[in-house]
Amino acid sequence: MSGCIISKRKYEVNLLHSQQYQKKLKRKRLANDGKALLLLLPSLIFLTTFTLVPILKSFYISLMDLQLGMKKPIFIGFGNYVELFTSSLFWKVMGNTLLFAIMTVIPSMVLGLGLALMLNMKHKLTGLFRVSFFSPVVMPLIAVASIWMFIYMPDAGLLDQLRASFGLPGQIYLQRSSTVLPALAVVYNWKEAGFLMIFFLSGLQSISTEMYEAAKIDGASKFTIFRKMTIPLLMPTTLFVSTIALTDSFKLVDHIAMMTEGMPNNSSTTLLYYIYQNGFNFFNQGLASALTVILLIIMLIASSLQFFTADSRIHYN
Template structure:
């Protein structure tokens, strides 16, 4: 009996030793910064002469009363609901085509994946050339039809959608790789069996192919959601959040408050609200979507 207890104690100690590096890393880079951010959101903005004071939820009330907050939140909402479904749909279509037996298939796959390999800053500069009024490719093309020059990045009506186009172009090829890998993992015998049963191409896609792709779709959806709230590189090059906050997104605003305006309490408040919002969305995703993500 004593020997069994000693073995169990050694196994427990061994398990904790194996977990220690992970616990240390999570504590240093996740738990401790989270606690510090929450605490900073409850303090006032300090100065060289005055130390920050505890103000409780006053910073949260001020932020919720700021109209810029709601505008940025609205911008990010429309940015997400536009980029996520379109980029995922394009990724699936490109994967279906790139998975076909055809000549130059490797070239087609490389062409789809090329935007993903470009650095974010390089991609933004490339599209800046497209959007430049009067000299850009888009204005040169529209001029052929007699249309006037358009300042795509300098108008509140078009600035956000111009950034949306860049994001879709950049992310669709990245998501295509996951769909392509999932398609190649599906046994071809399933398609042959569906044909023998008289299933049409649409029925095969809806009843067999799409359910088998659901785990990959859930994975891509989570990544797309994370990407929709962490965009900052493109905005630095293309719009800087303008004009008049028309293209300003959440992460760029957090950076702006923390490092441009040196208002760290407001940045901490926005960070806390963003984390809470992402946590709620993640729970909803795994609660309602994960159940349907596995084909049975």
Template sequence: MAREWRVAKWRPRRTTMLAFAMLAPSLLFLALFTYWPVLEVAWQALHNQRKIGGPQVYVGLDNFLKLFADSAFRKALANNLVYAFGTVVPSLVLALGFAMALAKSNRVNTLVRALFFLPVLIPLVAAASIFLFLFLPNVGLLDYHLAKLALSGPNWLGDPDVALYSIMGLTIWKNAGYYMLFFLAGLQAVPADAYEAAILDGAGPWQRLRYITLPYLKPTIGFVLVIGLLNVVTQVDHVFVLTKGGPSDSTNLLLFYVYQQAVESYDAGRAAAGTLVMLALLLAITASSLRTLERSFGEREA
């Protein structure tokens, strides 16, 4: 019995050691390229460099105080909130509409799905270059067709009241087809019996959407919402190409603000503080969305 106990005790240890040995390469790369850079950024946020190449001086929370006192940072934060709401919600609505319209598999729907997914394959920088041609004042493709209708469009990228919405249009065009794929997959999990029973009970299209489709798609919506919010905070290539944060900081987003502080102003401490604020926002968004996903799966299992 003692021998059997020793063997039984040894096997879990051997299994655990084997599991850690197989995970070691991934854990090593995760530590080197994820956690260590985060620690360096946190250290940088608490220090300041008086001159390039000079020593690092501990300043505590001074970089964070300067960050929140900076009107440009507050403007970038407000822009990001407007940009998030103005891109994620329309993208989700369009993606759901596309998925429901193209849920049935046939040749025509397959072709249309490919056309809707095509913007996803175009790099964001290339897509921004295309939209730059569309938005050129007076000679751009958009103004050209408006002139055919005897209409004059605004300065799409030069008007502070319009520029951010122009960038939103690019983002919606780029992401809606990508989110459509997730909704197409989610619609496959909706049982056909539920729709048939609803039709027999006299439920209309809106009632079927509200009481059958959307409840079954709650986990998918939560997952896509996480992806959309992460893209909003981490994608900034189109701002570089189209506006560079202008005019009058109307399109300045958080990530572009961090770039300005690090590269243009050489203020690494404030840039690091802004990065930590962004990281905190990402963690909060991810945690709340995952909690929503857990509740959705719990309700489905119940």
């Protein structure tokens, strides 16, 4: 009988200790969670203030008729969206934006990868080449616009002078509907390639040289090593770069504002520049906000499809 009482007493003591331990563990977990939340709080405040709030405010304004001179906005529901979707200019702008993305995303990535491969080779002029390739990225936009407007200048420009030396007639690159977007795409790729090069170079330098040495010992050619080793191992970086290149192609506004202003006949007007026109030239904030929401949705869908479809085929080390 006394043995049963002792065993019961031990069980109660152990249960009490277990409950105290669980409470102590719970308090410790809550304290750690509180510290983590406290560390995340500045970032959460920043993201909420400068990302979430502007998005919600843009959606709210997109439901209003808000133009310069109006004392109070007028609620019109989805009237701004209906006006856009029934406008031929809106669909022309969307076509320009899609075409520009096609002409810039893949070419800028290929150029960036090519420059990174060149810099990844060990030679004496690596430092000079690195500065030269990256300089367009940090070059002021006014300088970039001036350089390329001189190159594209009819008759007296560098490009037409080269054409004249081969007996070819001059072209009006920035004033013709068929050539203005490709001309802007060349400028964009020239400036963007150096930026993407940095990410590719970082990915290349993270690949172990021992793998390359083993492949060379096995008799693999340079092309086989590049196709079978470099490209697969570089895929995580490529996914990241492709997302940046895609979102950047949708954000083109400064080159257009400096070089063409959407001309001729809105042939070089992209979605973001159309937002700029409605917001700061025509002062139609309701329509500009509706365009902003549409741009946000397009970028989210495009980036999500790109990330989830490509990520399933990537192996991370």
